[in-house]
Amino acid sequence: GKGNYRHFMEKELHEHPIAIGDTLQQYIDAGTRVVGRPPLPFDPATLPRLTLSACGSAFLVAQVARYWMEALARLPTDCDVASELRYRDPPLTPGGAAMLISQSGETADNLAALAMLRAGGQSTVSLVNVPESSMARQSDAALLTVAGPEISVASTKAFTAQLSVMACLAINFARARGTIDEAEEARLTAALLEVPEHAARLMERGGEIESVAAEVAGARDVLYLARGSLFPIAMEGALKLKELSYIHAEGYAAGEMKHGPIALIDPSVPVIALCPSGPLFEKTASNLQEAAARGGRIIAFTDAAGAPALRRFAERVVELPTVDPFVAPILHAIPVQMLAYHVAVLKGTDVDQPRNLAKAVTVE
Ligand code: M6R
Numbered sequence: 001g002k003g004n005y006r007h008f009m010e011k012e013l014h015e016h017p018i019a020i021g022d023t024l025q026q027y028i029d030a031g032t033r034v035v036g037r038p039p040l041p042f043d044p045a046t047l048p049r050l051t052l053s054a055c056g057s058a059f060l061v062a063q064v065a066r067y068w069m070e071a072l073a074r075l076p077t078d079c080d081v082a083s084e085l086r087y088r089d090p091p092l093t094p095g096g097a098a099m100l101i102s103q104s105g106e107t108a109d110n111l112a113a114l115a116m117l118r119a120g121g122q123s124t125v126s127l128v129n130v131p132e133s134s135m136a137r138q139s140d141a142a143l144l145t146v147a148g149p150e151i152s153v154a155s156t157k158a159f160t161a162q163l164s165v166m167a168c169l170a171i172n173f174a175r176a177r178g179t180i181d182e183a184e185e186a187r188l189t190a191a192l193l194e195v196p197e198h199a200a201r202l203m204e205r206g207g208e209i210e211s212v213a214a215e216v217a218g219a220r221d222v223l224y225l226a227r228g229s230l231f232p233i234a235m236e237g238a239l240k241l242k243e244l245s246y247i248h249a250e251g252y253a254a255g256e257m258k259h260g261p262i263a264l265i266d267p268s269v270p271v272i273a274l275c276p277s278g279p280l281f282e283k284t285a286s287n288l289q290e291a292a293a294r295g296g297r298i299i300a301f302t303d304a305a306g307a308p309a310l311r312r313f314a315e316r317v318v319e320l321p322t323v324d325p326f327v328a329p330i331l332h333a334i335p336v337q338m339l340a341y342h343v344a345v346l347k348g349t350d351v352d353q354p355r356n357l358a359k360a361v362t363v364e
Contacts, residue, residue, distance in 0.1 A: 105133020
């Protein structure tokens, strides 16, 4: 049941810390604090290419994972929505591997992509939240998120659990490929292990997020902007808002603003920015400043180091815990999901069962 929560989604949002923690525990040795290697049908040290396939929010996890696999493990990584990949007939790299990411393990398009990838000679690994699912059974190996059942149609804790597994794999593959040293590996792993605690602190910020939601609930359109590995989280924020509150929203790479979307900017379009301090901070902040100069109302999610610069032009600044940029996508996913939840509650939509949607899309 939902216990004391109003909706399954609210309950499942509160389960982020435990889902992330339980999942990390499966992949990181508690004693040595070293990321282990789950049984895989390929050797990451020599893998020539990884293809990631998923739908919806899981596809956004795949996109974050691509940033990690490329930058940390120097592993060429493709990623695509399953409904496109299955029909695209891409030239698959001999000896390559594919990962199918899916909460349910039953998504029809992703099952079809799995069959196509297998037929194309790829080793296949599924990452699912349901161990006995079709995807788990039909792939060469199955990895699990330990998120517990997810009832709400909107994916929440499964999303951060998927990110947690992909982060572990990126660290492990980087080690196998010799692309990070021991100190860097220890630093990244420590940053990951701190995420459940930070996530737990975020759970206490419901009131603050609710007041941001009040500023967004009346909008017809909302833009979400970010760069780098946070760009897919901007798209996750937009997807969740559309799905739950029926407000039109788009996630954009901040650097793409001046190639079109900046034409939309006026005071009626809230601009939600994910902009923590880090290597891309200055560039993102200057994109946001351009939007503010055109009347855009900037609502920025950042950290203590990023807040002062953003306060100069942003209408709202939400300060999140300071974390290593590597884990920022996991942490930022939580408030954008909470925001979509609170907007939906304010609008009175059916939070757990949005119109026209199914929890698992088992037909094409
Ligand atoms: O079960 P799956 O992870 O394969 O589902 C994929 C999408 O249908 C799912 O993530 C969908 O986008 C969610 N409703 C998003 O909140």
